Amino acid sequence: MAPPQPEGLVGDSLTYSLPEGLFFDPDGRITTLTLTGPLPTGVTRSGLTLRGIPTQSGSFSLTATATDDRGGTISSPVILTISGLTAPSTTIVLAGSTTVCSGSSGLLSATDCTGILTWSNGSTGANILVTPVITTTYSATCSSAGQTIAAANTVTITVTPQPASPLITSTTICSGGSATLSAINCTGSLVWNTGTVSASLVVSPVTTTVYSATCQAGACSSEPGNGTVVVDAQPTASITGNLTSCSGQSTTLTASGGSIYRWNTGATTTVIEASTEGTYSVTVSNGTGCSAITSSNVSMFTPTSPNIAASSTAITVGQSVTLTASGCNGTVNWSTGSSGTRLVVSPSVSTTYSANCRLDSCSSASLPVLITVNHAPIVQTALSHQTVVASQSYSYTIDPTTFSDPDGQALTIMVSGLPPGLSFNGSTRVISGVPTTAGSTTITVTATDAGNLSVSTAFVLTVNPASFAITGVTLVNCQTLSAGQRSITFSPQYVGLTGQPVSFSVVNEMAPTTNSGPYTLNLYTDNASITLQAVQNGVSSSYVYNWLAACNGTLAPNQAPTVANTIPSQSGAVGQSFSFGIPDNIFADDDNVNNLTLSVSGLPSGLTFTSGTGNISGVPTTAGSTTITVTATDAGNLSISTPFVLTINTSSASFAITGVTLVNCQTLSVGQRSISFTPQYVGLNGQPVSFSVVNEMTPTTNSGPYTLNLYTDNASITLQAVQSGITSSFVYNWRSACP
CATH class of the missing domain: 2.60.40.10 (Immunoglobulins)
Known part of the structure; x- marks a missing residue:
């Protein structure tokens, strides 16, 4: 086949494709066809096809080549002829990228046009601003002197569609937590407002925050998409309550800070009882999904019961005992209210003491110890x-x-x-x-x-003495009648009196008489002595009495006083006023009537004796029973003593009658006496005392002394007294106090 000779004109559109059948291979092994060689300005080659608007005239020699599968080749020339004027060197320039995002603009400029510059979009002028919606190729022509010549080049602006805004899902987190944000609807790169470029973003905002991101595809970015991270307040979990308890007991724990609770024990209540030692934790939620956890350790204490040792378990009133507690792993608390391992006590009555061991709020038990207090009889x-x-x-x-x-x-x-x-x-x-x-x-x-x-x-x-006898004489009075005569009054002194009548006489001076004396005689001084005679139960006794010597000042021997009545036992109380007068009828003295001096020995501390009044008084300070000795001394320094018992009770003693003070004893007849007496008490508290004598006197609140007429064949009477519901009885042998 003859080689093709394509033709064209400057400024016209040119399209030429290499014809099929230009080459023949009997074996059918042609695998590749190529078209090479120079091209006029404005024309481009795509494979075996030429396209464009030529702006340059002339002949352009091209070569078409066929290659079989064995590498063999064959070529044929292709002559391209462009007729017409050559176009000016007008060039289109784009300021910016040839690729733009949808909605973006670009500046186009053309140079070297001396005529009218017309753009492919109909605009005129050397510079135009274009905003293409889709990818667009821009060209221009220059018109001058009746000739229109296309620009040397075209500019194509590629429009990239703007990415869709990303969809960011909002979320809620708890204070202190984090969230991972991601977006859908973005096929490019996700750019967050934090500056991070990533498909997801981990954030930990303190407060509720809005995050945004754009989707970037190439140089194009979308409108921002927003997502909100809501920050809920974190609940503040707390456990209150006593974190220590006693073994075998429980302690109350209370959770707070939220509305939903779950303990590690499985409980879902606000309050639980902890009965074992260990860690208790609770998760507290506020209903929005936020939660906090806290824990507390509960300790269980087991105080050790103390062992109590006493320095003595048996004492007497006034003594003290030291109690010592050992083995306590906390604080020792005594039943008296004291604390410490050592306690000194001085109980006035038998008392049981105990102590416990306290550790925090826990107390142990204690074995009691009895301190026995012995009181004197x-x-x-x-x-x-x-x-x-x-x-x-x-x-x-x-x-x-x-x-x-x-x-x-x-x-x-x-x-x-x-x-x-x-x-x-x-x-x-x-x-x-x-x-x-x-x-x-x-x-x-x-x-x-x-x-x-x-x-x-x-x-x-x-x-x-075994035998009756006159032992002396007491001169009662001596009166001078004349120079040679005196009148004397005297009383004989006897031993061996049996209570039977005594017949007394003075030889040649006085006939026998059973009168007990004193006797009065008128005697002459020339007879200085007289002979006294007395007879009792047939027993006779004689006594020569030098009466003149007694009258002249040489008195007969002084005789000691005698005890006429006993002093009954008395009682008082420690810290309370005490007063007791020695009765006038306790002592008798024939030689010195009404001229005896009293003294007292053996008084307990706090009491004194006033000899002028015969009164013992004061405030006793020591409890106990004491034998008090009362001594009567006459003018001749002869004396006689009699004792009585004074019992001083503790001030806390129970109410009781402790004794009787005899005020007066009067003989009404041989078998009857009138006595006045005052009972002695301990434990008086200021409340009225109701006093009575069984079968003798009805109850009275009169404070006494009391007077009774009693028969001697009933030697004892029973006294009764009641104070504040407490009754006391006392058997009083009045006959021994009132012979």
């Missing part, structure tokens, strides 16, 4: 004075009611001061024997309890 009834005749058999039983013991202990009775010939049997409480020596003796009877505390009382035992 007390004198319940005074002993009456006794008289016996020397060489005669004598027996006297100590009354069982003489003593009592506040603690109910058995008492051992002992006797001291017995005259020769007498002995005491402790098991029978009997003093017996035959006294051999005359005289008055103070016998002390002591009661001792099992704790070796004791109290004593005393009585006077008078042993009279």
Whole structure:
């Protein structure tokens, strides 16, 4: 086939394709056809096809080549002829990228056109601004001198569509938490407003925040898409309650800070009871999904019970005991209210003490310890004075009611001061024997309890001589009648009186009489002595009395005073005022009537004796029973003593009658007496006391003294007193106090 000769004109559109059948291969092995060679300006080659608007005239030699599958080739020339004028060298220039985003603009400029420049979009001018919607190829022509020539080139602006705005899903997080944001509807790169370029973004905002992102495809970016991260407040979880408890008990724990609770125990309530030691945690939620967790450790304490040791478990009133607690792993608290491992106590009554061990709020148990307090016995009834005749058999039983013991202990009775010939049997409480020596003796009877505390009382035992006799004379008065005559009044002194009538006479001066004296005689001084005679139960006694010497100042021997009545036992209380007057009828003295001096010994601390008034008074400070000795001394310095027991009770003693003070005793007849007396109490609290005497006096709140007329065949009476509902009885042997 002859080689083709394509033709064209400057400024006209040219399209030429290499014809089929230009080459033939009998084997059919042609695999490749090519068309090579120079082209006029404005014409481009695509494969075997030429296209364009030529702007250059002339002949252009091209070569068509066929190649088989074995590498063999064959060529044919192709002559392209372009006729017409050559176009000016007008060139189109684009300011910017040839690829733009939808909606973007580009500036096109053409140069070297001296005529009218017309663009393919109809615009004219050297420069135009274009905003293509789709990919567009721009060309231009230059018209001058009636000839229009196309520009040397075209410019194609490729329009890339703008990406769609990304869709960002909003989310909610808890304060302190984080969220991962991602977007859909973006086929390019996701650019976040934080500057991060990533398909997702991890954020941890403190407050609710709006995040945005654009989708970027090439040089094109979308409108921003927004997503909001809502930040909910994190609940503040807390556990309140006592974090310590005692073993075997529970403690209350309370959670707060939210509306939904879940404990590690599985409980979903606000309050739980923790009964075991360990860690308790709770997750607190506020209903929006936010939660917080907190925990607390609960400790269980087991205090160790203390062991209590006492320095002594048996004491007497006034003594102290040291209690020591050991083995406590906390604080020792005593039943007295004190704390510490050591406690010194001085109980006045038997008392049980205990202590517990306290560790935080936990307390242990304690074994009690009993401190037994021993109280001294007390004198319940005074002993009456006794008289016996020397060489005669004598027996006297100590009354069982003489003593009592506040603690109910058995008492051992002992006797001291017995005259020769007498002995005491402790098991029978009997003093017996035959006294051999005359005289008055103070016998002390002591009661001792099992704790070796004791109290004593005393009585006077008078042993009279075995035979009746006149032993002396007491001159009562001596009056001068004249120079040679005196009038004397006197009383004889006897021993061995039996209570039978005594017949007294003075030889040659006075006939026998049973009058007890004193006797009065008118005597002459020339007869200085007289002979006294007395007869009792047929026993006669004579006594020569130098009456003149007595009248002239050489008096007869002074005789000691005697005990006429016993002093009953008394009682008082520590810290309370005490007063007791020695009755006037206790002592008698024939030589010195109304001229005795009283003294007292053995008073407890706090009490004093006033001899002028005969009164014991003061405020006792020490509890206990004391034997008080009262001594009467006459002008001749002869004396006699009698004891009584004073019991001082503690101020906290229970209400009781402790004794009786005899105020007066009057003989109404041989078998009847009138007595005035005042009961003694302990435990007075200021409330009224109702006093009565069984079968003798009805109850009265009068404070006494009380007066009763009693028969001597009823030697004892029972006193009763009631204060604040507490009743006390006391058996009073009034006959021993009022012979």
